[in-house]
Amino acid sequence: MHNPYKPIPMRIARTVVETDDQSLKSFELTFERKADQEKFFSKYRPGQFCQLSIFSKGEAPFGVASAAWEGDFVRFTINKIGVFTRAIHEMKPGDTIGMRGPLGNWYPIEDWKGSNIVIIGGGYAFTTLFTLAQHLLAPEIRSQYGDLTVIYGAREPGLFLYKKVIETWYERKDINFYQTIDNPREGWGHLVGYVPTVTKEIAPAAENAVAFVCGPPVMIRFTLPVLNELCFPPERIYTSLEKRMKCGIGKCGRCNVGPKYICKDGPVFTFAELRELPSDL
Amino acid sequence: MNQLTLAIRREAARILEENIVDVVIGFEAGTLPLRAQPAFITQKEEAEKLMYSGFCQNNLASYLTRRPKEERIGIICRGCESRAVRALVIEHQHDRDRLYLIGIPCTGIIDWRKIERQVGENALQAVEEGDEVIVTTRDGEHRFQRADVLHDSCQRCLHPNPVGADIVLGDPLPEGDPEQAWAPVLEFEALPPEERYAYFVQEAERCIRCYACREACPMCYCTECFVDYTTPRWAESMITPSGTQAWHIIRAFHQTGRCVSCGACERACPMDIKMTYLVDKLNYDMVQQYGFEVGASNEAQPPFAAFTLDDKNRFVR
Amino acid sequence: MYKILSKAGLPGLIEKWMEQATVYAPVRQGDFTQFEPLDDPAQADLYYTANTRYPPKALFLPQSEIMFRAKDGELESTEDEVSSRVILGIHSCDTRALQLLDGVFLAGDYQDPYWAKKREQTTLVVLGCADPCETCFCTSVGSGPFDKRGADVMLINIDDKYVADVRSEKGQALFDHLPDASQEQVVTSRQVQAAAAAKMEKPFESEGIKDKLYSLFDSDFWPKIQQSCLGCGICTFLCPTCYCFDIVDEAQRNERVRNWDTCMFRIYSQEASGHNPRPTNTERVRQRIMHKYAYFVELYDEIGCTGCGRCVRYCPVNLDIRQIIRSAQAWEES
Numbered sequence: 001m002h003n004p005y006k007p008i009p010m011r012i013a014r015t016v017v018e019t020d021d022q023s024l025k026s027f028e029l030t031f032e033r034k035a036d037q038e039k040f041f042s043k044y045r046p047g048q049f050c051q052l053s054i055f056s057k058g059e060a061p062f063g064v065a066s067a068a069w070e071g072d073f074v075r076f077t078i079n080k081i082g083v084f085t086r087a088i089h090e091m092k093p094g095d096t097i098g099m100r101g102p103l104g105n106w107y108p109i110e111d112w113k114g115s116n117i118v119i120i121g122g123g124y125a126f127t128t129l130f131t132l133a134q135h136l137l138a139p140e141i142r143s144q145y146g147d148l149t150v151i152y153g154a155r156e157p158g159l160f161l162y163k164k165v166i167e168t169w170y171e172r173k174d175i176n177f178y179q180t181i182d183n184p185r186e187g188w189g190h191l192v193g194y195v196p197t198v199t200k201e202i203a204p205a206a207e208n209a210v211a212f213v214c215g216p217p218v219m220i221r222f223t224l225p226v227l228n229e230l231c232f233p234p235e236r237i238y239t240s241l242e243k244r245m246k247c248g249i250g251k252c253g254r255c256n257v258g259p260k261y262i263c264k265d266g267p268v269f270t271f272a273e274l275r276e277l278p279s280d281l
Numbered sequence: 282m283n284q285l286t287l288a289i290r291r292e293a294a295r296i297l298e299e300n301i302v303d304v305v306i307g308f309e310a311g312t313l314p315l316r317a318q319p320a321f322i323t324q325k326e327e328a329e330k331l332m333y334s335g336f337c338q339n340n341l342a343s344y345l346t347r348r349p350k351e352e353r354i355g356i357i358c359r360g361c362e363s364r365a366v367r368a369l370v371i372e373h374q375h376d377r378d379r380l381y382l383i384g385i386p387c388t389g390i391i392d393w394r395k396i397e398r399q400v401g402e403n404a405l406q407a408v409e410e411g412d413e414v415i416v417t418t419r420d421g422e423h424r425f426q427r428a429d430v431l432h433d434s435c436q437r438c439l440h441p442n443p444v445g446a447d448i449v450l451g452d453p454l455p456e457g458d459p460e461q462a463w464a465p466v467l468e469f470e471a472l473p474p475e476e477r478y479a480y481f482v483q484e485a486e487r488c489i490r491c492y493a494c495r496e497a498c499p500m501c502y503c504t505e506c507f508v509d510y511t512t513p514r515w516a517e518s519m520i521t522p523s524g525t526q527a528w529h530i531i532r533a534f535h536q537t538g539r540c541v542s543c544g545a546c547e548r549a550c551p552m553d554i555k556m557t558y559l560v561d562k563l564n565y566d567m568v569q570q571y572g573f574e575v576g577a578s579n580e581a582q583p584p585f586a587a588f589t590l591d592d593k594n595r596f597v598r
Numbered sequence: 599m600y601k602i603l604s605k606a607g608l609p610g611l612i613e614k615w616m617e618q619a620t621v622y623a624p625v626r627q628g629d630f631t632q633f634e635p636l637d638d639p640a641q642a643d644l645y646y647t648a649n650t651r652y653p654p655k656a657l658f659l660p661q662s663e664i665m666f667r668a669k670d671g672e673l674e675s676t677e678d679e680v681s682s683r684v685i686l687g688i689h690s691c692d693t694r695a696l697q698l699l700d701g702v703f704l705a706g707d708y709q710d711p712y713w714a715k716k717r718e719q720t721t722l723v724v725l726g727c728a729d730p731c732e733t734c735f736c737t738s739v740g741s742g743p744f745d746k747r748g749a750d751v752m753l754i755n756i757d758d759k760y761v762a763d764v765r766s767e768k769g770q771a772l773f774d775h776l777p778d779a780s781q782e783q784v785v786t787s788r789q790v791q792a793a794a795a796a797k798m799e800k801p802f803e804s805e806g807i808k809d810k811l812y813s814l815f816d817s818d819f820w821p822k823i824q825q826s827c828l829g830c831g832i833c834t835f836l837c838p839t840c841y842c843f844d845i846v847d848e849a850q851r852n853e854r855v856r857n858w859d860t861c862m863f864r865i866y867s868q869e870a871s872g873h874n875p876r877p878t879n880t881e882r883v884r885q886r887i888m889h890k891y892a893y894f895v896e897l898y899d900e901i902g903c904t905g906c907g908r909c910v911r912y913c914p915v916n917l918d919i920r921q922i923i924r925s926a927q928a929w930e931e932s
Contacts, residue, residue: 001715003675004708005665005845055668056849082870083512096671244869246845249708253842253861257875259893264706278815280867280875280885312910312918313733319826319915339915343828347879398629402648402911403732489652489661491835492863496828497914509865518857519848520662549914551651551832553629 004249007053007098008036012091013073020158023080024124025089026065028073029099041068043102046109046131047240047268050101051248052076057087061245061263064102065127065162067134074099077127077161103248105268107132107212107238109145116146118204118232120223122153122195122215128240129214130162133175142174149176149204153195153219156181157188178202196222206231212238224271234271241267241274243281257281283409285385286332288450289357292383294328302355302381306344308337314407314416315393319344333357335391335409335427340545342366342499345375353379359387361434361543363443364576365499368539371582374502384446386454389427389435390544394553396430399423434544434557437462444576466565469558481526481559487552488525490518494546494556495532500539507531533559538567538583541575599770600779600787601762603753608760609639612686615772619682619721622657624650633657633685644687648731649906653838654692655699657685658716659858661835665712665845666854673854677711683720684772690745690752691736691906693724695838697748701898702841721768724749728794733907735920738800741904744791754787761787801920803927808895810927811888819929823922824883826915827862833909833919834860839890839902842866861885887922 010029018024031037046067053059066075080089091097109117109132117136121129133150136142150169154160160179169177180191180198191198195215204211211232213223220239227237243255243262250264258278260266269277293305309320309330317337321344322328341356342365348354358366363382370377396404396416406417414425428436439457443449469477492508495501507515508528516527533556540560547557567573571584603611615621616636623642625634631646633654666673696717703713726744727734736742746752750769753760761779764770779787814820834840835858844859859866862883867876876882894902903919910918 001677001709001711003677003711005710006673006675009672055673055854056847058847059845098673243875244867246843250706251703251708251710251841251843252845252856253859254844254866256889256893258888259896278888280881311916312921313916316916318917321825344825394629405732489831489835491831491860493828493830493832493914496830504864509863517848518844518846519855520857545914549828549830549832551836551912 004100005247007051007059007100008033009096010074010099012093012095012097014093015091018077018161018163020156024077024159024161025080026075026077026161027088027091027097028066028071028075029097030073032096037072040074040102044068044074045102045106046135047107047128048102048104049128049248049263049267050074050076050099050103051245052088053098053100054084054087055098057084059098059100059246059248060084061103061242061248063128063131063240063267065131067131067138069138070134077124079124100248104263105266107240107268109136109210112210113144114146114208116205116207116209117148118209118211119148119150120195120199120211120213120215121151122219123155123159124161125214125216125240126152126154126161129212130165132212133169134165137172137175146208147176148174149178149202151178151180151195151199151202153180153182153198153215157185194222195219196226199223200226200229203230206233206236210236210238214240234275237271238268239271239274241269241281283333285451286334289333289383289385290328290331292448292450293322293331293355294325296355296381296383297323297325297328302353304348304352305331305355305357305383306341307331307357307383308333308339308341311336313393314404315391315396331357333385335389335414335431336393336407338390338393338432338545338548340365340497340499340541340543342369343497343501343545345369345380345499346502351379353381355381355383357385358382358443358446359385360438360441360443361387361541362499363446364440364541365543367445367576367579368500368541368583369502371580372539372586382443382446382448384443384449386443386449386451387435387438387441388454389431389438389441390548391427391430392432392435392548395432396423396425399425432544432548434542434547437465437542439542440576445579463561463565465558466561470562481529482522484554484556485522485526485529487554488520488529489552490520490525490528491551493549493551494554497545497549498536499541499543499545500536501532507535529556529559533563536560537563537585538571538573539575539586540564599764600784601764601773601776602779602783603760603762603773603776605755605758605760609642611772611776612636612639612642615684619684621684621686622654623686633688642687644725646687647729648733648911649689649691649908651836651908651912653695653836653906653908654685654688655695655838655841657683657720658696658713659699659703659841659843661858663712663856664853665856668852668854675711677715680715680719683716684723685720686723687725688722689906690724690726690741690743690749691734691904692838693722693748694736694741694745694904695906696722698839698894698898698900698902698904699841701900721750721772722748723751723753723769723772725753725755726791726794728755728790730794730798731907733910734798734905735801735907735910736905737795737798738802738804738920739901739903739905740804743794743798754790756783756786756790759783763787802924804891804901804923807901807923807927808892810929811892814926814929814931815884815888817929817931819926820884821880823917823925824879827879827883827917828915829862829864829879829882830914831860831862832912832914834858834862834886836908836912838904838906838908839894861889887919887926891923 009032014028016026062076246254250261255262308317311317517524626643703710750766752763890902
């Protein structure tokens, strides 16, 4: 019987310091066993997360930050905030780490073929939106969708993730990419302003469009009304929730909100679904 | 209807009507024959539901740190509750000016488990009549001498009379006999260490770490208890002898000179674990070595929670 | 099929079972009864009233369970460290609770192997309650003192005998060789069962409770009823349908362990950022009640409470769930 609590062994192939203040680091993990790799990629879809496990330090959930076509690895971008993440930050290429996944539901873009996609992200929450954008940019996928608009805000230029990749998005014709920072900075060549304000200015059309929004609660709180004004209905606005998780598979009760488990029935929800959930979130 | 209940209702209604307090904490009838429920009333009309009996087994002072800080609180206080209130005020957990203590000299709390051990778990009705407790079960009536079915802590109670109360309802009772009260401590201490340890291990073994003892205790009010710390981790949450024994020992030590010997911890425990014997010894040492008894005065600080510049510091050489 | 067994013959039967399996039964220990593995059939104390304090769910979801042992960098699962077991004398409420928990542990995309293997290896010989206790309320939550759901065998006590209602292959393996019960005995056993259920009062009406509780979510009901709750873990730990757990690495013993956890503790939902979605006792009490009587109903169309009465008896402040549900049903927002 498959034991869903048992992590598979992964090896750290590459680490990239993403932010200038060193607080965010990406880890690209490869599979020790080919069978695990095949199983993973047969199920994996953008928006899902995995539990990373270090014995003696515990486990924690992280959104997957790479699209399948990027290679035989799985990328996680990790913020150094506690005992567990501090331990991961100290790991180097060659070290092994446990992983359980892919877990949870995913961004259901299969349901929206032919639509225009609007992606709005702020801060560290951009990880799975990056995945979604990357997934959509694969040639055989891209042609199935309409316009792709990505609005990505960070406090300062140094805090953007995946800088090398997103720079190339400006040169592409198949993606309308907008970066914005909170306050003007010398040498900054892109937009200035909070994400909700910038979204309002860019005014992506709601007709035949679906939006994916992730960011700090304050950003979401002010972006939603903007999307409302632009006539995006709540069933066409998706977000990814975070909550304290332990088992990641809907058994231990920790991430429960009303009748739902964030790890099993989420983490991706539409705003229409969120409205139905109790407020102890 | 006992006189005390009527007096409590009158006083509670009065202090609410005269806007002396925002809430009165007392007891109301429970849903089980041998029990009562803590009650929180804010309107004078609600005073009718207050009652008092030997089945009121909770230390109401444990609610003080759970109420909003600005609330003015009227509270029914027996001996142990009033001493806990004093201790909480000394520890700056509450403002005495915002409290109104309705003092009740206490004849002890009836231990429902002592009764059930003898007549089974299906009591239908229970009444106190003078020195007796009459319990009706499915197979008829059973009579107990009240003194025989009091909770252990009440049988050893030194101070049944409330201290520092704003009003005392009922007649004062004789204070307890210290020799009788401390006798179990000395008896236990006289046992060989292996026996004492075996007893401790045996009691702690049943513990399911529900922390009811902590929550029922008026003096355990830390917003983050030491058992919840992960850095450093003082006691593991797993049910192991080391984790559980650490829990019991450290909690007893944290209660030294603060515990009012009310026994609420034992009454709350679902596994019938004895635990007052640990802190009773520590409190005994406080009396013997520091002349300190919790709740005895309005000013004296608990020796392990305070210091003065001329402390003897015998342990520092 | 119905078999007949004399009370006097039970110890001999237990001994037979002990040749192939570990037999658990209620055993008196000091002042109370607990499920323990038997060394000797005479230890079994089947006539415990009320309920065991500690719920027999612990035999399937132990309060502390080692999930993995770390050896040379690998985590080795303990899921197969389970042997054949018979649990004798478990009541309907606890048996039904196990069945409800199957819905959590066995359904969906992932099955919990620790739970699954224990369930597979265990035969439940249920002793129905002919004389339900004052604090029992199984009939109010869609169950009853002789609820057979989840039982491999249901024993019904008639005079000095048991009628054994054998309901599964596992049960058959234990009772097959016994004589069949007579028609008269079966009829008597049915009368005993009906009489037991009829004796029980219904402290509340559960019809519509899910919708009523949802409608009360933001009301003053919760701040009011939670006042006496101390926020300890007794109700959740003694509850046969509570299942929340925490996973912890005990590095010093090379173990990854799971321990019962409770939504009644403040740190249960505390997040690393400091945010706590259930910051006060009000939210936590609301969560507990709504999980059992609303969210569980939403998910499984069954009330997540089997009326065993342990929380009623052992709550230190006599906060009575029967009274809470009754008040909720009657609550009118002013």
